[in-house]
Amino acid sequence: MGNPEEPVTYWQALAVAADTGQLYLNSDAAEQCSNACDDYIELLKGHRLEAYKLAHADGWGEFESGKDLRTMFREKAVGGEDNMLDVLQSHIDVVEQMQVVFKKFFTATDNVDETNAADVRAQGPK
């Protein structure tokens, strides 16, 4: 993959554009995008955990066969520069930066208002 810093910088620039009013997204769309980011981050983190556990499944004792495969896997999955674990982390960093942008177009207070309104409706007048 290319330089993982580039997409982060790109989304940081969009965050600035949102702050200065040059970029606009309606709040419903932004909220859906943000929710999609949550789901994707959960998925990526799950894969990252699995890569981490695989690295260690490997470290205990010796298997009789598959030594070459194991060496190759260790370098691709967890060792060296572009190892799976760090690459997944750089993907997560990008999606988190995307989410920062989406969150600028809707606020947590919207959710609080909705929750309060629902509570008031549920409890009703005594």
Added chain:
Amino acid sequence: MRRRVATLVAVATLLVGCGGGVEGSPLAAERWDPCSITPEAVEAAGLDPTYRKSWSEGIEVPDWGLCSFKPPGKDIPYFLSVTSSFVHTLDEARRDSLNLDGSDLTIGDRDAFRYRTEVGRTGRSCDIAVELPPGVVVFSAVDMSELPNIRLCELVLQHTNDLEASLPKSD
């Protein structure tokens, strides 16, 4: 052999699912399935009872059973993974030179060993390996948001103590 193990694990899961208290059952001679930890026990340990995940489809790790849990909420600051083996041992964890800052401890009345591991630039965990009759179970707090090592080690100790009652008992 692999198929046989898978079948036995499946049967064990089924029996644990139906039976409730199965302490000291003959199944203790086979690998304990970490996903046999009940949602109630997971919730009591302060984790999300609706989330659990084993190895993904297509990934086969004959030596280790896996079940991963996360704290409640959208953010995932860390995962708690529980891996079990009946071929590996607590002593292997003690002897592994890649395990950092090791210290002996007792979980319930079981012999245990706490250590840290690091992978690549960003991967860190604090683990507690606990002796099983037979084999070993490893609880790992695996970092997902740059938590300090000391926090990971607190979290794994807390969750391991909370979940110890779910481990198979020796006869």
